[in-house]
Every structure is written in C-alpha cells, then in structure tokens.
Amino acid sequence: MSLIVAKFGGSSVASIDKIKHIAGRIKGMRDKGDDIVVVVSAMGDTTDELIELASLTGHDLCKREMDMLLATGEQQSAALLALTLNNFACSSISLTGWQAGIKSDDSHSKARITGIETGRIKNELKQGNVVIIAGFQGLSPQGDITTLGRGGSDTTAVALAACLDALRCMIFTDVEGVFTADPRIVKEAKKLPQISYEEMLEMASLGAGVLQPRAAEFAMLYNVDVEVLSSFSHNPGTIITEVANMENHRAVSGIAHDLNCARFALFDVPDQPGIAKTLFKTLAAENINVDIIIQSAMRDGRNDIAFTIEEKELSRAIPVVEGLVKKICASGMTYGNDVAKVSIVGAGMQSNIGVAAAMFEALADEGINIHMISTSEIRVSCVIDECHIKAAIKALHRKFELDKIE
Structure with missing residues (x-):
C-alpha cells in the first residue's frame, strides 16, 4: 500500500457538483488500496470575496485578523469534501492546518512552514480514513493562525508529501500539466511530459502559475516527485523530478512571463x-x-x-x-509599471552555446527593445515593454521550436 498526497485547487472545488466529482475520483484512488491525504484550497473565488468583505471594514486591515478570516475558506472546502466522501461510503475526516500539525513562523499573510507533526495524520490513516487537510495555513509559535500566501496550498501538499514519505504528490488543477508557454497566448504550446525541479522552480518564480515557487523549492529540497494534472480529465500530467530521472535535457523547456512587474x-x-x-x-x-x-x-x-x-x-x-x-x-x-518580464528556461542551457543570443535575435527580429537582462545557469530573463509581451512569447516559442517537443 502506497501513500498519495493529492491537492485540489480552487477551481476543482468551486461548487458542490465539482466537489462530488473529485470525491468520486478520490474514492477511486482509495479503492485501489492506496492511503490518501488530500489538501484543498478555498472554493472558487472565496479568498477574493473574503478580502473584498474585509475591505468594507476600513483601510487598516490587521494581518493577523486577515489570516483568521482567510483560513476559513479552506476549512469550508475540507469539511464539504469530507461530508461528500462520507456520503459516498468512503470514510474521511477533515482537519485544519493546525489540527494536522502544520507549524509555521509568525509572518502573517506569507508564513513559512517550519515543521509538521504528523502523528494525528498517521493515526487517522491507520483507522482507514481519507485525511482531508485545509491548505494554505499553519500555526505560529504564539499559537496564532497563519496563512502561507497565494498558492500556499501547493506548499502544504508538497511539505506533507515530504514529511509522510509519500510515493507522489499530485497537484490537481484546471490545466493538464506544465506547458511550454501559456496556451492562452500560444496555441501551439505543448504539455511537457517531464520537467526538472530546477526548471520548475525558475518557471514558477518567473510567473508560471501552475505551482507556487515555494512548493517547487520544497519538492527539490526533499526530492518529492510531483505530478501536475487536471482534475477534469484522466490524461497523464507533467512529472516534476530531478534531472537524473529525465530522459533528455532540452536547451529550452519553456517560456514564462510575468506582468506583475x-x-x-x-x-x-x-x-x-x-x-x-x-x-x-x-x-x-x-x-x-x-x-x-x-x-x-x-x-x-x-x-x-x-x-x-x-x-x-x-x-x-x-x-x-x-x-x-x-x-x-x-x-x-x-x-x-508599463513593463513585463519574459524568460526562457531550460536545464540544457548549461551545455548549449548561443541560447541567450538566439533569444535576443528573436526579440530583435520582432522590433522589441530590451530594457534589462538577468540570467542564471538555466534561465535568461528580459524586461520589455508590456505591450509587446504576447509577441515576445510567440516569437521565442517559434525560435526554440517548442511546438516540436514530444
């Protein structure tokens, strides 16, 4: 019997019908004999709605009290999913982050996980329960509820997978995996079958929204294999793993962009x-x-x-x-704030000459001026005028022939 940690994002639990859908999927996984720990985000736009509600109280929003408020969104999802699974004759229990033993520092609104006491979770698993945990939250040394920042449920899931020695952490979302570029901008974008921890960390940090950067960092530090896949289909997703486990090293694996610049x-x-x-x-x-x-x-x-x-x-x-x-x-x-950042990422850059030059050529051919450049061993980023971001993404995707990745 293996242990699987499965995280379902807000779009996956946005309604009771969707909760029933993923409950059926979880029950199917449990029926195969695996132990299941589930991490959930808040339903749909609940977090934004709670923030808007809080704003009606005035402009001075205490971060501690905001954490108290925002943590309720994930608790709602966890309880509704547990109720649904129990009605599907699949024994389950919901836990808040602190009931699950998740400890954090005291940085309200962007706390970091400092440790997990897994005794309660393991005991519930021994009793045959699917354990459903409210993501995005922890408990500070002072005993206060904290939240982990936007996308923090990803970090909760990967951290739990590491501490529980799970076979795999599955991140269910509304896309089928990690793509070579945003498919809403580049219709030829391809889903990557695999991507390295380092590449995923760079892409997440550079604006790719499929995984929180800290979750990618956790996965790399603790060697947790993560699969990003869709909760609305049964197609295989993208496996995030160490470079040694990958079949080949592409010079460029993907294009990331960030408008929050x-x-x-x-x-x-x-x-x-x-x-x-x-x-x-x-x-x-x-x-x-x-x-x-x-x-x-x-x-x-x-x-x-x-x-x-x-x-x-x-x-x-x-x-x-x-x-x-x-x-x-x-x-x-x-x-x-009229600028944006576009980046190419690939583990193979370290052994391929002229990758940066090819990027600059592609942008020059489109008449796109570069304001700033930043590099790492596996990434080149350029700050450009925001109005050119879509043209830049498409040009780079063509230049590195990412539509031909199989």
Missing part, C-alpha cells in the same frame, strides 16, 4: 561602498522584494542603478525610494 531607475548615484547596501537593505526592511538589478558603468564617480519589483508593491515603494534618493544623494529617479 514595475521598474525604478536612480540617476547619478555616488559610486562608493555602502550605497547598494543602504538602498536594498531599506527596501528589504519594508518587505519589498527586488528582482532584477542593473548598475551602469561609472562616470565621474557616479552611476545609475535600475531594478524591478512586483507591480503590486509600486505604490508602497515610491515614497521609500524617494526618501532613498535624498539619503544617498542621487540626482533623481523614474519609475513605471
């Missing part, structure tokens, strides 16, 4: 020790995450510094950066 440019920054520390330590203290950073060549003892952040943080970041411009004696700054 804003950029700043600071002019005539003094070229002296401590300036970068002051700038980026201040932003970090304000919980503003910086992505791409570029510093120009020095001229007359000064240079320009440009960087990107998440667009949703722009309004909060503007007064912080304005204060920094004065503090570090820069001559001024500009900012904007």
Whole structure:
C-alpha cells in the first residue's frame, strides 16, 4: 500500500457538483488500496470575496485578523469534501492546518512552514480514513493562525508529501500539466511530459502559475516527485523530478512571463561602498522584494542603478525610494509599471552555446527593445515593454521550436 498526497485547487472545488466529482475520483484512488491525504484550497473565488468583505471594514486591515478570516475558506472546502466522501461510503475526516500539525513562523499573510507533526495524520490513516487537510495555513509559535500566501496550498501538499514519505504528490488543477508557454497566448504550446525541479522552480518564480515557487523549492529540497494534472480529465500530467530521472535535457523547456512587474531607475548615484547596501537593505526592511538589478558603468564617480519589483508593491515603494534618493544623494529617479518580464528556461542551457543570443535575435527580429537582462545557469530573463509581451512569447516559442517537443 502506497501513500498519495493529492491537492485540489480552487477551481476543482468551486461548487458542490465539482466537489462530488473529485470525491468520486478520490474514492477511486482509495479503492485501489492506496492511503490518501488530500489538501484543498478555498472554493472558487472565496479568498477574493473574503478580502473584498474585509475591505468594507476600513483601510487598516490587521494581518493577523486577515489570516483568521482567510483560513476559513479552506476549512469550508475540507469539511464539504469530507461530508461528500462520507456520503459516498468512503470514510474521511477533515482537519485544519493546525489540527494536522502544520507549524509555521509568525509572518502573517506569507508564513513559512517550519515543521509538521504528523502523528494525528498517521493515526487517522491507520483507522482507514481519507485525511482531508485545509491548505494554505499553519500555526505560529504564539499559537496564532497563519496563512502561507497565494498558492500556499501547493506548499502544504508538497511539505506533507515530504514529511509522510509519500510515493507522489499530485497537484490537481484546471490545466493538464506544465506547458511550454501559456496556451492562452500560444496555441501551439505543448504539455511537457517531464520537467526538472530546477526548471520548475525558475518557471514558477518567473510567473508560471501552475505551482507556487515555494512548493517547487520544497519538492527539490526533499526530492518529492510531483505530478501536475487536471482534475477534469484522466490524461497523464507533467512529472516534476530531478534531472537524473529525465530522459533528455532540452536547451529550452519553456517560456514564462510575468506582468506583475514595475521598474525604478536612480540617476547619478555616488559610486562608493555602502550605497547598494543602504538602498536594498531599506527596501528589504519594508518587505519589498527586488528582482532584477542593473548598475551602469561609472562616470565621474557616479552611476545609475535600475531594478524591478512586483507591480503590486509600486505604490508602497515610491515614497521609500524617494526618501532613498535624498539619503544617498542621487540626482533623481523614474519609475513605471508599463513593463513585463519574459524568460526562457531550460536545464540544457548549461551545455548549449548561443541560447541567450538566439533569444535576443528573436526579440530583435520582432522590433522589441530590451530594457534589462538577468540570467542564471538555466534561465535568461528580459524586461520589455508590456505591450509587446504576447509577441515576445510567440516569437521565442517559434525560435526554440517548442511546438516540436514530444
């Protein structure tokens, strides 16, 4: 008998009919003799609706109380699924994150899992129950409910699979796997049969919405095989695994893009020790995450510094950066949210020459200007004008012949 951890996202539990559908699927898995732990997200748009409801109370929304509120969405899904499975003569029990032993730090709204006490889960499995766990939540050292950030149910599932030594973690969603590009933009996009942990982590971090970045990080750290597949079909999905288990290494496996992007440019920054520390330590203290950073060549003892952040943080970041411009004696700054990031990802980049050059050629052929460039061993990212993002994705997909992946 094997243990399977299965996570169902909000679209999979968006209505009672859909809950009944996945209950039938879970019962089928259980009837094959496997132990099943299920992690669920909130129903459909419940989280957004709760946030909107909270906004009616005023502008000052305490993060602790927001966590108390938002955690109820997943609890609702878990209880409804347990009720349904029990009515299907499939013994089950629902647990909150803290009842399931999920511990976290105290960073409300974006907590990190620090450990899982699995005793309760294992005991329920021994009694023959399907264990249904509310995702996206944990318990802080102070005994407060915390939430793990958007997509946190993915992280819950992968962390549970690691701690319970599951055979596999199955992430059921509304798409059939990981595609070479967003199929809503590129109709020729192909589903990847396999992708490495490193590639998935890069793609998730760069805007691919099929898996939360921290879930990909957990999978890589603890060597958990993850399958991303559709809850609405029985077709095989995409297996996320270590590179050694993959049949071949493609130079480029996929195209990711991110519209949640804003950029700043600071002019005539003094070229002296401590300036970068002051700038980026201040932003970090304000919980503003910086992505791409570029510093120009020095001229007359000064240079320009440009960087990107998440667009949703722009309004909060503007007064912080304005204060920094004065503090570090820069001559001024500009900012904007009319940019986007497009990236190519592939484990095979490390052994293939000219991949970045091919990317730049494809963008140049489309008349697309590149504002910023960032690279890693398996990724090249370019910041471009947002209005060109669809053309860029399509051009790169053609350039690297991703429609021919089998």
